[in-house]
Amino acid sequence: MQEAAGASATHQTRPAGAGGGGGSSSSSQPRSRPHGGTARGHGPWARPYLGRGASLGSGCAGCSPGRGPRGWGRARRSLRAAPRCWPAAAGTVLKREKQTEMHYARLCTTEALTEYFSPPVISYHCVTVREEVVAHRSRPHLYLQRIRIANPTERVAAFEASAPASAPSLGGRFATSLEKAEERQFLLSSGRLLLPGSPKVVLMVVAAKKLVSRVQVAPKSHFDETMLSVVYTSEPIEASKLEETFSKLREAAKKEMLEVMQMGVEDLFREHQQTWSDLFISGIEMKKITDLHTPSSETVNMTLYYVLSSMPAPLLDPLISGEDREKMEASLNYADHCFSGHATMHAENLWPAKLTSVPQILQLSDLWKLTLQKRGCKGLVAAGVHGLMQGMVLSFGGLQFTENHLQFQADPDVLHNSYSLRGIHYNKDLINLAVLLDAEGKPFLHVSVKFQDKPVRLYACEAGCMNEPVELTSEARGHTFPVMVTQPITPLLYISTDLIHLQDLRHTLHLKAILAHEEHMAKQYPGLPFLFWFSVASLITLFHLFLFKLIYNEYCGPGAKPLFRSKV
The missing domain is CATH 1.20.5 (Single alpha-helices involved in coiled-coils or other helix-helix interfaces)
Structure with a gap:
């Protein structure tokens, strides 16, 4: 944790029933609660520790809350790794005043995933400190730091808030001042970071909520506090532009800090969680895996989260122009020619089983963006995190938009795995497509649609379109299609709003034969x-x-x- 430097007050918690000290966690007064429960992750995606290099971010900046904080800022395609540079006022470091047994848990949390950076060990003979760090998804400059100290012992546990040791060898110089505005106080830290081998510098300004300098946790009680930090960084700039850039960053940080301090902390968390929930309307679910080269659900979710965390969300920016927003939404609703090429489901370098460091995460993010850009998805990449999610889902199954339809061009030889792709944008509607296996292990396709606006007629037909296209509805049971394989190979499914286009399609494919999937496999592998x-x-x-x-x-x-x- 980092510190709220300059705080001078002392706070003492009260045991349950002692009276006073109530209020929500959004108030300036921390609260105490009776001890009970364990330090665990939240939400249906809570998972065990993935590695000390795991990180969190909001597409604008990020950090790795492992041993020793690391900041990262924007680069050519994604975020770039920066030196160990997090300023003193970005958070809080708590130190025990007495050498007694204590366990420490540090978490990196979003609504999508919960990562344990030290497995929380709960004991009734020691004090437990839990830190939860959240990079707000819709407010890319905001970080929330929840601190909980559980004291199950019979004695008072005292802590001091102190600054982490700086790294002067990096050339980072930060100054902290106490700001007062509209009857509110917060700390404002600003400084510069030297870039190795470059005359340019990166400026950083951090506004952080002021915390008491000394905390006393009564026996059998909890201490809870939520720190707010607003972080603004600049692009590498020349020394001649320091003052002008510093002034802009300070004003922006102060303005946003005052705004979030007027909101309740729980409201900020709900806002953050809702943004992630909206993003994960689209996604990938692995149902049945029969080979070693197909990523697991855990690997897919981990990759989606880390790649999306390194991508900005311009559609959530209130300052975006109407023209740019309209262009991005158009690309998102119909990504023409995306995704061209074979499916990425078995590309192990795009769905790695393990991510252990920030550079590895940033390299993976760059690789995804480059892959999508080269496969006809430039418009989606330009739309930020929402477009990237759409591109990754399309690429996983080999879905491609053409001028008149959406086609599913998966390799029929690898349909022995069962999976579903949800939330595929088609105009303003969402399509769910699943590859499922029947009782005999034969694959079939299941399609359903969720209309977001007034219902629009959508039609679908299987490979070859020899049968009359079926109109898709929003009924829960959806529609099933057999897996047919053509010679030469063509897409397994077509979806379009144009019925005549699908009816005409059968006359333009010029096929030699159409086989059931089992017949095709028998010919491919005759024994x-x-x-x-x-x-x-x-x-x-x-x-x-x-x-x-x-x-x-x-x-x-x-x-x-x-x-x-x-x-x-």
């Missing part, structure tokens, strides 16, 4: 070769000839014994 069966038959024949020869020599050959004794 053991003829030479094998010929060899087996030859061995069996030779064995029987050899056996016949033995029997013949035994009873009919020279020196054979008579079958019956002659009478004397």
Whole structure:
């Protein structure tokens, strides 16, 4: 944790029933609650520790709340790693006044995932400190830091808030001042970061809520506090522009800090969670995996979260122009020619099983953006985090938009895995597409649609479109389509608002044959070769000839014994 430097007051919690000290966590007065429960992650996506290099971000800046904070800012395609530079006022460091047993848990939390950066160990003989850090998704400059100290012992636990040691070798110089505005106080830290091998510098300004300098946690009680930090960074600039840039950053940080301090902390958390929930209207769900090269649900969710965390959300920016917003929404609703090429489901470098460092996360984010841009998805990448989610979902299954339809062009040879793709934008509606397996293990397609506005007629047909297209509805049961494989290979499914286009499509494909999936697989893998069966038959024949020869020599050959004794 980082510190709220300059705080001078002392706060003492009260045990349950002692009176006073109430209020919500959004108030300036921290509160105490009776001890109970354990330090755990929240939400349906809560998962165990992934690695000390795990990180959180909001697309504008981020941090890695492992041992030693690291900041990162924007680069050419995504976020860039920066030196160990987090300023003193960005958070809080708590130190025990006495050397008694204590366990420490640090968490990085979003609505999508909860990461444990130290597995929380709960003991009834030690004090437990839990820190939860949240990078607000819709407010890219805001960070929330929840601190909970649980004291189950019989003695008072005292802590001091102190600044982490700075790293002068990095050339970072920060100054902190106490700001007062509209009857509110907060700390404003500003400084510069030297870039190795460059005459330019990066400026950083952090506004942080002021915290008491000394905390006393009564026996059998909790101490809870939520810190707010607003972080603004600049692009690398020349020394001649320092004052002008500093002034703009300070004003922006102060303005946003005053705005969020007027809101309740729980409102900020709900706003953050709702943004992630809206993003994950689209997504990927793995249902059944039968090979080692297909990513698990955990790997898919982890990749989605980390890549999206490194991407800005221009559609959530209140300052975006109407023209730019309209252009981005148009790309999001119909991503023409995206995604071209084969599906990325089995691309292990795009869906890594393990991410352990910030540079690895940033490299993965860059690779995803480059892949999508080269496969016809430039418009989606330009739309920020919402477009990137759409592009990743399209690429996973090999879905592609053309001028008149959306086509599902997965490889029919790899449909032995069961998965679903949800929230595919088609104009203003959302399409869900699933590859499922029946009781005999044969794949089929399930399609449903969720209309966001007034219902629009959507039609679909399987490979070849030889059957009459089916109108899709919003009914829960959806529609199922058989997996048909054409020669030559064409997409397995077509979806369009233009019925005549789908009816005409069958006449333009010029197919040699249309096979059921099981027939196609039988031709692809017809079994053991003829030479094998010929060899087996030859061995069996030779064995029987050899056996016949033995029997013949035994009873009919020279020196054979008579079958019956002659009478004397």
